[in-house]
Amino acid sequence: MEAMKGSRKTNTAKSTILALGKAFPPQIVMQDLLVQWFFKNTNCDDPQLREKLTRLCKTTTVKTRYVVMTEEILNKYPELTVEGLPKLKQRLEICNSAVTQMAIEASQNCLQKWGRPYSDITHLVYVSSSEARFPGGDLYLAKGLGLRPDVRRVSIFFSGCSGGGAGLRVAKDIAENNPGSRILLATSETTMLGFRPPSVDRAYDLVGAALFGDGAGAIIIGSNPIQEVEKPLFELHIAMQHSLPGTEKIVDGRLTEEGISFTLDRQLPQIIEDNIEEFCNKLMQEVGFNQEEYNKLFWAVHPGGPAILNRLEKRLNLEGDKLCASRRALADFGNASSNTIVYVLEYLLEENEKMKREGKRNPDEWGLILAFGPGVTFEGILTRAVIS
Known part of the structure; x- marks a missing residue:
């Protein structure tokens, strides 16, 4: 391919x-x-x-x-x-x-x-x-x-x-x-x-x-990274945002005199599961991947909670280690909102280095960065790991 x-x-x-x-x-x-x-x-x-x-x-x-x-x-x-x-x-x-x-x-x-x-x-x-x-x-x-x-x-x-x-x-x-x-x-x-x-x-x-x-x-x-000065880690190829109509109240936060009033509807994991394939497929098709090739990618998924990770893993039929970086970030830092994707990417780099040292297999070249927020809004980037 x-x-x-x-x-x-x-x-x-x-x-x-x-x-x-x-x-x-x-x-x-x-x-x-x-x-x-x-x-x-x-x-x-x-x-x-x-x-x-x-x-x-x-x-x-x-x-x-x-x-x-x-x-x-x-x-x-x-x-x-x-x-x-x-x-x-x-x-x-x-x-x-x-x-x-x-x-x-x-x-x-x-x-x-x-x-x-x-x-x-x-x-x-x-x-x-x-x-x-x-x-x-x-x-x-x-x-x-x-x-x-x-x-x-x-x-x-x-x-x-x-x-x-x-x-x-x-x-x-x-x-x-x-x-x-x-x-x-x-x-x-x-x-x-x-x-x-x-x-x-x-x-x-x-x-x-x-x-x-x-x-x-x-x-x-x-x-255009400067050779010998900068170290490229991930290339960002295609970025997409998609908001799901009628889901404005699923993730809801309001500033009040007492602080912020925040709710997450129980439907959120199911909503993400129902829409994740179409969103990922749009990103993947830009470089010729199809929906049968999810396990040829690495996955940097914002860990909103274990239910979201579990449902995404099941719907896409991902192998057991594909969401390892997301699960590690959730365990070590909790859901730290917008920050957490940074922690997931750092853990992916650690895993790539470990694979190279142990020589078990080459790290995946292409991957997806995914996050979900109010709207319900999907953010996704088709990404390529640059291995030095």
Whole structure:
């Protein structure tokens, strides 16, 4: 097949991921201890809610997560654990500062791996669903990194879990339409906007408590990588976005005086399963793959939760290791919204290096980056791994 022929030399016309980075807040929560930590710090002793959260913590497959929330924050803002009090102002004081700091640290980690001067960054794409202010976090990130005053900034707010894919799509377009450009894509998220005490009237909030985590990610994207200076990792070939009509309420979030009110409909995994084949096939056919060749690809799927991964795996009849990077990211970091696709890509690189060392088989050349968010919106990129 034409798509599989030839060497893996870089296609200089295509935008390419040149470096990846990540950062987290200092507080790590072990899933086994989450129930005790959560109920203690929210002054709740409801045995039924405790039992439900205990059960959810097991089904999410999450093992560890990083969170901005600390006992020091709760001591400073005790109203965060009181039902019905207006506290959006307090939450934003915490969130705006936290997401900026995490974005700076993730970007510094990424830029260090890239190895070129910060002044070579021409564009900044900033993604977050965890802040509300203007100027936005893009300007504070640029200032914190010391980027040039003429760096061109684009912000993507409140795209939820599809934000990382949307950011890659936008950065791809910028790179391929601005010769010589180098784009820093930064994502940063915290669950602080939605942190609430458990309530029988909002039993669904416990799903978020058991699943979501905080952190930041960063990616450098550009075309025509400079030999001996930059290391190409993944080429970004075809990017698509598709929103499913009539699904606006399936993933729903609203800012209120108490923070963000967020719900995920139980239909979401089924909706994704019902529509995933058509979406993937449109991306794959661009290089001659058909639906019988899913297992010839690598899969970088945003791990919205185990049910989504399980249904996608079953519908596409994927081999058992195809979603390994996604499952690892979910276990180690939880669903960290837009950031998580960065963690999945890093784990894919680790797996590729392991395959090369062990000589078991060559890593897959072509793959798909997928994320799902409010809308319901699908983000997808047909991607080619560049093996040096």
